[in-house]
Amino acid sequence: MTPRPPQADQGEAEELVRRLLKGERRALARVLSLVENGTAEGRQALAALYRHTGRAHTVGITGASGSGKSTLAGCLALEFRRRGRTVGVVAVDPSSPFTHGAFLGDRIRMQSLSGDPEVFVRSMATRGELGGLAPMTVEVVAVLDAAGKDVIMIETVGAGQDEVEIASAAETTVVVLTPAGGDEVQAMKAGIMEVADILAVNKADLPAAEALMAQLRALTGMASPERPEVSILRTVATKGEGVAELADAIEEHRRRLEASGELERQRLERAQRQVLALARHQLLAGLLRDAERDGRLEELVRSVARRELDPYAAAQRLIERAER
Amino acid sequence: MTPRPPQADQGEAEELVRRLLKGERRALARVLSLVENGTAEGRQALAALYRHTGRAHTVGITGASGSGKSTLAGCLALEFRRRGRTVGVVAVDPSSPFTHGAFLGDRIRMQSLSGDPEVFVRSMATRGELGGLAPMTVEVVAVLDAAGKDVIMIETVGAGQDEVEIASAAETTVVVLTPAGGDEVQAMKAGIMEVADILAVNKADLPAAEALMAQLRALTGMASPERPEVSILRTVATKGEGVAELADAIEEHRRRLEASGELERQRLERAQRQVLALARHQLLAGLLRDAERDGRLEELVRSVARRELDPYAAAQRLIERAER
Numbered sequence: 175m176t177p178r179p180p181q182a183d184q185g186e187a188e189e190l191v192r193r194l195l196k197g198e199r200r201a202l203a204r205v206l207s208l209v210e211n212g213t214a215e216g217r218q219a220l221a222a223l224y225r226h227t228g229r230a231h232t233v234g235i236t237g238a239s240g241s242g243k244s245t246l247a248g249c250l251a252l253e254f255r256r257r258g259r260t261v262g263v264v265a266v267d268p269s270s271p272f273t274h275g276a277f278l279g280d281r282i283r284m285q286s287l288s289g290d291p292e293v294f295v296r297s298m299a300t301r302g303e304l305g306g307l308a309p310m311t312v313e314v315v316a317v318l319d320a321a322g323k324d325v326i327m328i329e330t331v332g333a334g335q336d337e338v339e340i341a342s343a344a345e346t347t348v349v350v351l352t353p354a355g356g357d358e359v360q361a362m363k364a365g366i367m368e369v370a371d372i373l374a375v376n377k378a379d380l381p382a383a384e385a386l387m388a389q390l391r392a393l394t395g396m397a398s399p400e401r402p403e404v405s406i407l408r409t410v411a412t413k414g415e416g417v418a419e420l421a422d423a424i425e426e427h428r429r430r431l432e433a434s435g436e437l438e439r440q441r442l443e444r445a446q447r448q449v450l451a452l453a454r455h456q457l458l459a460g461l462l463r464d465a466e467r468d469g470r471l472e473e474l475v476r477s478v479a480r481r482e483l484d485p486y487a488a489a490q491r492l493i494e495r496a497e498r
Numbered sequence: 499m500t501p502r503p504p505q506a507d508q509g510e511a512e513e514l515v516r517r518l519l520k521g522e523r524r525a526l527a528r529v530l531s532l533v534e535n536g537t538a539e540g541r542q543a544l545a546a547l548y549r550h551t552g553r554a555h556t557v558g559i560t561g562a563s564g565s566g567k568s569t570l571a572g573c574l575a576l577e578f579r580r581r582g583r584t585v586g587v588v589a590v591d592p593s594s595p596f597t598h599g600a601f602l603g604d605r606i607r608m609q610s611l612s613g614d615p616e617v618f619v620r621s622m623a624t625r626g627e628l629g630g631l632a633p634m635t636v637e638v639v640a641v642l643d644a645a646g647k648d649v650i651m652i653e654t655v656g657a658g659q660d661e662v663e664i665a666s667a668a669e670t671t672v673v674v675l676t677p678a679g680g681d682e683v684q685a686m687k688a689g690i691m692e693v694a695d696i697l698a699v700n701k702a703d704l705p706a707a708e709a710l711m712a713q714l715r716a717l718t719g720m721a722s723p724e725r726p727e728v729s730i731l732r733t734v735a736t737k738g739e740g741v742a743e744l745a746d747a748i749e750e751h752r753r754r755l756e757a758s759g760e761l762e763r764q765r766l767e768r769a770q771r772q773v774l775a776l777a778r779h780q781l782l783a784g785l786l787r788d789a790e791r792d793g794r795l796e797e798l799v800r801s802v803a804r805r806e807l808d809p810y811a812a813a814q815r816l817i818e819r820a821e822r
Contacts, residue, residue, distance in 0.1 A: 217810060219538060224808035438803075445802040445809065446795070452813035458778045460817075471770070478769040479762075484548035485769065486541060489776035493784075 187215040191222045194321050198356035199291060202321045206296055209313050220313060223320040230262070230319040231428050234340035235329045237350030242376045245411040246350055246420075247329050251287055253421045254325045260292040261322035264314055264329045294318060312343055312448060340369070343444075345437065346427045348372045348420070351390070369406055371427050374420055378408035391485075465492055511539040515546045518645050523615060526645045528713050530620055533637050544637060547644040552765075554586070554643040557662035559653045561674030566700045569735040570744075571653050575611055577745045578649045584616040588638055588653045618642060636667055636772060664693070667768075668752045669761065672696045672744070674745035675714070677706035694728055695751050698744055702732035789816055805818055 184265040187208070193201035197290045205223075208216035235250075237243040244265070289294050296314060311328065318326050330340055340347055354377060371391055375383055387406060394404045403422045409416035431437040465471035474492060477483040511532070517525035529547075532540035559574075561567040568589070575585045578796060611617050620638060635652065642650050654664055664671055673694040678701060697714055699707055711730060718728045729747045733740035755761040789795035801807040 221808045221810060225805045228805050379694055442789045442799055445812075446799040448809045449795075449799055449802055449812045449816065450782065450786070452809055453816045454778055454782045456813055456817055457781045457785070458774065460778060461781070462774070471773075474772040475773055478773055479765045481549045481552045484545045485772045485776055486545060488769075488773045489780055492773065493780055494775045 187218040188222060191219050194223070197322060199294070202294060202317070206314060206316055208312050209247045209297070209317055212310070216313075216463075220316065226320040227316045228319065229347065230269045230315075230323050230326045231424075232315055232319075233325060233327045234344030234423055235327055235350065236331070236340050236347065237374075238354075239331055241350045241352050242411045243350040244373065245418070245429040246376055246409060247327050247416055248287065249409075249411050249417040250327065250421055250424075251293055253417050255290060255292065255481060257285070257421070259324035260322060261294070262315075262318035262321075262326040263293070263295040264311060264318070264326065265295065265297045266311060266328065287388060289444075294321070294323060315343065345431060345440065346371050346423065346424050348374055350374045350376050351386065352377045353380045353386045354372060369483075372405045372407065372420070372423050374407050374409050374416075374455040376411055378416065379410050379413075383408060461492060499684060500583050510544060511542040515543050518543075518547070518641075519550060521646065523618070523703070524648050526618060526641070530638060530641055533641055533742065534622065534634050536634070540637075544640065547641060550644040551640045552643065554639075554647050554650045555670065555748075556639055556643075556668040557649060557651045557748055558668030558671040559651055559674065560655070560671065561698075561700075562676075563655055563817050565674045566735045567653060567674040570698065570700055570733060570741070571651050572611065572648065573733075573735050573738055574651065574745055574748075575617055575739040577741050579611070579614060579617065581745070583648035584646060586636060586639075586642035586645075586650040587617070587619040588642070588650065588652045589619065589621045590635060592653065618647065619643070669755060669764065670695050672698055672748065674698045674700050675710065676701045677704045677710045696744070696747050697728060697730045698733050698740075700733045700735050702740065703734050703737075783814060 187205075190201045190205050190208075194205050194373060206214070208219060210216070233250075235243050235247045247263060247265075251263060254261050269469065277311075296318070298311065298314065315326055315328065328340060328344055347369055351371070353375065373394070375386055375390070377383070378387075385442055387408065390406050394406065399454050405427070407416055407420055407423055411417070428437070431440070471492065474483065474488040478485050478488050504579055505774055509638040511529075514525045514529050514532075518529050529540070529543050532543060534540070557574075559567050559571045571587060571589075573809075575587060578585050620642070622635065622638065639650055639652065646667070652664060652668055673696070675697060677699065697718070699710055699714070700710075701707070712731065714730050718730065729751070731744050731747055733744055735741070752761070786795065795816065796809065802809050802812050
């Protein structure tokens, strides 16, 4: 429940960025609000921040609700802090305890996180009822990155499409599964094997854990040979078991990416995707502005609905007009 | 497994369309291949066909694998034929029996369908591993529509995102649920209540059917009042039970849409969405062609990956160049 801030003026954005880069928590929160609300000042701040990004290790944490991924993310935050790293958490899951401000408050040892100035948690609304990454996730991660967070975890509900999106937004993707309730079948259907760098079998103290581990090992063994090996780990988040090993695997994955040149390749790919998405968005916005102003779009759409004009021809006319 | 056809020449497309409009099955199959493969001739055929579309009733049939939605679609096809209507089926589910050419051949009474010239079944590959509507679904439906099919059923696997896509592509959306295996929970999570016009509880001879029906009634009762009422029906597809009632409900839904003016409103909405999607696609394709030819895109992307330029500025430069 972030209150919608009043509009900031031009100079304020630059001032906010200066303060954010110095590590001021309030400036960070304010920039995030400006960015999330899609304001001109947010856009200005992003442009100024951008050259300070690229340092953070981005880690996607995804899994079905009830898989314990929020608790696991909390444990990981603690573990990374123990290792002296600063942490950002972007919780896109609306059911995440992070989202409700109750930072896993039910567990005493987690409470140290909520008072820690080097941990910054940001919850985001999802895109409609279907879950998925919120539209500004990439931008929010960039802001946390510029603010100096070493590790940025992005937590989302594990619907199929999300997992692909998270994998393209994060350098390391952890998929959380549990032995309870046929998760593995869902996971396979959703194409999880294609996007997971690390599979965490949480609630690994349940009896069916060994069977799930074996199943996952068999499945990843069948994966295409050009894909780097997927790590499979057991965790019991509620007891903190396996968390250090998971943190090791996450750091090891980043090291491998870097050593193989894959990190650089993926960065180029992400940059290209982002530039093209923005270009497409801006082009269409310009097109729409013009076409709506002079009633041209409505006219074309009516002709198509009446079957007087086919949609391809209508699109072509829209573009030709914009190009003139 | 449609074999990729050789390229057709200009005149052939027009000739094919003439034959398709006369009801020639082979011409229909050939046009569909040209369209699906994204050829220039396919594009030409679509333009010529378009003014003959808009007659068919498009019906989305979606549900998890194992829900029996393919069998149900087969039963519906039979029922609509009995009512003297011609039928097209577009099966996007790769696991659908339709897709494998075995038109529910295990059931004697279904076999009448496969020899019926007024039933045309087309299977399509999905978009990658994640399921979803194949890219050319809208176009394939338009071709079947022009070819004079009265009812066109589009069958997809029920992943969350698909259901929304199918709802926007079809006039009537049937969501198939079963009492077995917690489907209703999945359905709610995926936002099914938002897109279903008709809920079919299949395998309704299972003991838990009544409980599921009650649950669904309670849920749809809570739906927003501006949404027209969702019908909830029981079916046992393997025995053909409830199929006539389902066909009635489908026809009744279309009548209500038409009487309320909602059909017209939705057609305009669909036309607008399609025109804008095509315009966006063509704009970006043009942009990419130019930017890739002169190495400009690569240069911009590299600058972004090196954090010398922010993605918004890069997108702006790409567009400015295209507009000059």
